[in-house]
Amino acid sequence: MANFKLLKELVQPAKTKIVLLVMDGMGGLPRASDDQTELEAANTPNLDKLAAEGCLGQHHPVDIGITGGSGPGHLGLFGYDPLEYEIGRGVLEAVGIGFPVTDQDVCARGNFCTLDAQGIITDRRAGRIPTEVCVKLVDKINAAGINNPEPGVEIFVKPVQDYRFVVVMRGGGLSANLDETDPQRTGVPPLPVVARDAASERTARLFQDWITKATAVIRNEHPANGMTLRGFAGDPKLPKMKDVYGVRAAVIAVYPMYRGVASLVGMNRIEHHAHSVQEEFEAAGQVWNDYDFFFIHVKYTDSRGEDGNFDAKMKVIEEVDAAMPTLMALKPDVLVVTGDHSTPSQLKSHSWHPVPLLLWAPATARRDRSVIFGEREASTGGLGTFHAADIITLALAHAQRLAKYGA
Amino acid sequence: MANFKLLKELVQPAKTKIVLLVMDGMGGLPRASDDQTELEAANTPNLDKLAAEGCLGQHHPVDIGITGGSGPGHLGLFGYDPLEYEIGRGVLEAVGIGFPVTDQDVCARGNFCTLDAQGIITDRRAGRIPTEVCVKLVDKINAAGINNPEPGVEIFVKPVQDYRFVVVMRGGGLSANLDETDPQRTGVPPLPVVARDAASERTARLFQDWITKATAVIRNEHPANGMTLRGFAGDPKLPKMKDVYGVRAAVIAVYPMYRGVASLVGMNRIEHHAHSVQEEFEAAGQVWNDYDFFFIHVKYTDSRGEDGNFDAKMKVIEEVDAAMPTLMALKPDVLVVTGDHSTPSQLKSHSWHPVPLLLWAPATARRDRSVIFGEREASTGGLGTFHAADIITLALAHAQRLAKYGA
Numbered sequence: 035m036a037n038f039k040l041l042k043e044l045v046q047p048a049k050t051k052i053v054l055l056v057m058d059g060m061g062g063l064p065r066a067s068d069d070q071t072e073l074e075a076a077n078t079p080n081l082d083k084l085a086a087e088g089c090l091g092q093h094h095p096v097d098i099g100i101t102g103g104s105g106p107g108h109l110g111l112f113g114y115d116p117l118e119y120e121i122g123r124g125v126l127e128a129v130g131i132g133f134p135v136t137d138q139d140v141c142a143r144g145n146f147c148t149l150d151a152q153g154i155i156t157d158r159r160a161g162r163i164p165t166e167v168c169v170k171l172v173d174k175i176n177a178a179g180i181n182n183p184e185p186g187v188e189i190f191v192k193p194v195q196d197y198r199f200v201v202v203m204r205g206g207g208l209s210a211n212l213d214e215t216d217p218q219r220t221g222v223p224p225l226p227v228v229a230r231d232a233a234s235e236r237t238a239r240l241f242q243d244w245i246t247k248a249t250a251v252i253r254n255e256h257p258a259n260g261m262t263l264r265g266f267a268g269d270p271k272l273p274k275m276k277d278v279y280g281v282r283a284a285v286i287a288v289y290p291m292y293r294g295v296a297s298l299v300g301m302n303r304i305e306h307h308a309h310s311v312q313e314e315f316e317a318a319g320q321v322w323n324d325y326d327f328f329f330i331h332v333k334y335t336d337s338r339g340e341d342g343n344f345d346a347k348m349k350v351i352e353e354v355d356a357a358m359p360t361l362m363a364l365k366p367d368v369l370v371v372t373g374d375h376s377t378p379s380q381l382k383s384h385s386w387h388p389v390p391l392l393l394w395a396p397a398t399a400r401r402d403r404s405v406i407f408g409e410r411e412a413s414t415g416g417l418g419t420f421h422a423a424d425i426i427t428l429a430l431a432h433a434q435r436l437a438k439y440g441a
Numbered sequence: 442m443a444n445f446k447l448l449k450e451l452v453q454p455a456k457t458k459i460v461l462l463v464m465d466g467m468g469g470l471p472r473a474s475d476d477q478t479e480l481e482a483a484n485t486p487n488l489d490k491l492a493a494e495g496c497l498g499q500h501h502p503v504d505i506g507i508t509g510g511s512g513p514g515h516l517g518l519f520g521y522d523p524l525e526y527e528i529g530r531g532v533l534e535a536v537g538i539g540f541p542v543t544d545q546d547v548c549a550r551g552n553f554c555t556l557d558a559q560g561i562i563t564d565r566r567a568g569r570i571p572t573e574v575c576v577k578l579v580d581k582i583n584a585a586g587i588n589n590p591e592p593g594v595e596i597f598v599k600p601v602q603d604y605r606f607v608v609v610m611r612g613g614g615l616s617a618n619l620d621e622t623d624p625q626r627t628g629v630p631p632l633p634v635v636a637r638d639a640a641s642e643r644t645a646r647l648f649q650d651w652i653t654k655a656t657a658v659i660r661n662e663h664p665a666n667g668m669t670l671r672g673f674a675g676d677p678k679l680p681k682m683k684d685v686y687g688v689r690a691a692v693i694a695v696y697p698m699y700r701g702v703a704s705l706v707g708m709n710r711i712e713h714h715a716h717s718v719q720e721e722f723e724a725a726g727q728v729w730n731d732y733d734f735f736f737i738h739v740k741y742t743d744s745r746g747e748d749g750n751f752d753a754k755m756k757v758i759e760e761v762d763a764a765m766p767t768l769m770a771l772k773p774d775v776l777v778v779t780g781d782h783s784t785p786s787q788l789k790s791h792s793w794h795p796v797p798l799l800l801w802a803p804a805t806a807r808r809d810r811s812v813i814f815g816e817r818e819a820s821t822g823g824l825g826t827f828h829a830a831d832i833i834t835l836a837l838a839h840a841q842r843l844a845k846y847g848a
Contacts (some may be wrong), residue, residue, distance in 0.1 A: 273499030427506030431793040440510035441530045
């Protein structure tokens with residue numbers, strides 16, 4: 035992983051600009067028809083040109099053979115060993131909707147569910163109610179006067195999407211070491227909030243009392259008349275990129291969660307109305323002079339991979355390629371194009387396969403033999419195979435932002 | 442890094458001989474005209490033949506993305522993690538001129554400078570006085586009777602080159618945790634010697650008193666009538682190669698500093714009058730029967746890289762290649778050819794790019810697909826990409842000097 039102590043010592047001021055372009059779940063597996071992966075099969079003249087001018091390699095997002103989630107995958111890309119630093123699901127959800135998590139908070143992801151008359155779960159997602167219904171239920175709970183359980187403790191409830199919401203409990207001395215209440219199946223009631231250690235007992239009691247009262251508030255609703263809470267978590271207290279890498283960093287992402295993870299390492303969220311990749315690149319251009327490091331996130335490679343739709347994932351990659359001239363017109367000094375993990379459409383899920391990486395830096399990159407951007411080309415690229423958490427050091431080095439170590 | 446504990450356990454006696462041939466700053470970047478690096482463009486029939494017979498790989502001297510100085514670069518090649526073991530600049534300078542540093546010593550690198558009537562520095566390098574003048578100034582200081590400041594404390598002053606000299610203070614209870622006196626700019630007086638902790642206060646006072654007296658001795662000289670001291674450092678107490686690797690090791694180097702670093706890990710300095718690579722190889726032949734491990738250092742690849750002279754660096758590599766028959770006539774069992782870091786002539790400085798490595802061992806090397814010695818060939822070589830500090834273990838293994846681990 036990035037050696038924060040060493041980097042702090044070596045970081046030097048520079049005017050160079052780094053772009054980290056992440057196609058979520060970019061890595062794939064070859065399809066039978068022509069033995070090409072999504073990235074290999076895609077028509078990507080712009081990325082291929084950059085591959086020829088720069089150099090390739092491949093990385094393990096978490097560790098060799100380990101499949102990472104989105105949180106660990108992105109922590110790795112930002113230089114944080116995902117096995118050392120962990121972002122709980124509750125915090126991911128909270129920051130993902132722009133909630134400013136503090137070190138006094140315990141966050142949980144909530145699911146509205148359907149309970150029968152005996153309190154047994156009959157649908158864990160309450161018929162996947164639309165977001166508008168979720169908003170109304172949350173409003174009702176927030177209006178019920180149950181969010182100040184004791185002096186100095188405050189509870190914030192926010193809708194997310196469909197049946198999902200977030201609960202944040204704020205107060206001194208809270209602890210997130212709690213078991214989830216989702217039994218992960220129907221036919222049983224929600225589980226109680228159980229403290230895993232003595233220090234978390236008060237927090238467990240406060241959450242349990244609140245769940246009981248909030249469930250009473252929505253008892254007569256349909257189909258969402260119950261709830262489960264998952265992923266209790268506090269602020270992971272991650273070192274900030276400005277402090278460890280000396281860069282002013284910005285995130286441009288369509289999905290809230292990625293903006294959220296990036297904000298936890300100190301990136302500024304860029305407000306934009308981008309939906310397409312082209313618009314995301316244009317949003318980067320709007321703030322180009324204000325930052326040194328741009329993390330640009332493309333979501334739909336992963337979504338289409340999870341759908342099992344090879345062609346659709348390929349087309350998202352082609353959309354990225356087609357928009358590249360807009361990004362390159364900004365003249366970054368260092369461009370890294372990669373993914374946070376592989377999502378082969380054949381597996382319809384994240385996977386452990388190493389992720390190809392393209393590093394382009396006209397002043398400093400050692401050109402290798404690569405002429406296209408693809409998994410096989412990257413596996414024999416000049417950068418070799420490494421851990422995701424080393425990418426940031428490589429990027430800083432190629433941006434000439436690191437001094438020499440030792441005489 | 443080399444696992445000293447494990448290696449000590451596994452090392453077994455053998456008659457095999459290992460040569461570590463280091464072309465300083467060997468790694469480069471491709472030039473525009475033909476997309477070849479210095480090593481790739483060089484005409485190297487002998488090294489190419491060895492590449493075809495042996496196998497290639499590439500290494501990170503310090504860590505991925507980190508640019509190493511000469512000290513860290515060589516510590517890595519010798520199997521010592523440069524992030525764990527550090528050699529201070531003062532010690533580097535002292536051992537570099539053959540001064541036998543002990544664990545009672547605090548060493549500093551000295552620069553003669555020019556002071557005006559008010560004691561303000563007007564030239565940090567005293568007009569780059571020639572070495573003869575430096576020698577005379579040092580003689581004058583040494584004759585002034587100021588080098589025994591108190592009983593049990595002795596000061597040694599030695600000329601190095603041009604305006605540079607070395608000061609070594611020897612005595613019980615000294616400590617090197619001192620701030621440098623070079624303000625790194627003109628227009629201000631030299632800084633005082635400041636102790637960074639209580640344990641170093643006495644040493645700071647002794648150095649400051651000596652500087653005051655020594656400066657008085659040369660007050661009327663011109664242009665060198667003042668001095669600054671930098672890089673205060675004590676013996677880094679490195680484990681010795683004989684103890685951890687079981688080899689009798691020798692160093693053949695033209696530049697003093699490399700003999701010095703090698704001596705800190707227990708290598709014997711071979712006295713020779715070699716200037717050319719050919720003569721260095723001949724010097725190795727003179728002592729071939731006395732040692733198991735030969736570190737042969739070629740300086741000018743780095744020098745020409747720092748000059749930004751692609752062709753001249755290429756020619757140094759060709760000089761090495763032309764001399765290879767002399768080295769190979771000694772019939773080493775294992776030959777490693779690599780660099781301590783990259784010095785691309787395009788960057789005119791050390792860089793972080795991985796360094797190609799050639800491992801030739803007729804009895805034990807697994808031949809790969811490599812047919813020439815170059816950066817791109819090495820990046821896909823059979824040895825993969827690894828840390829410099831693993832090279833020594835590879836060399837010992839191929840020399841059949843390591844027993845099996847476990848039953």
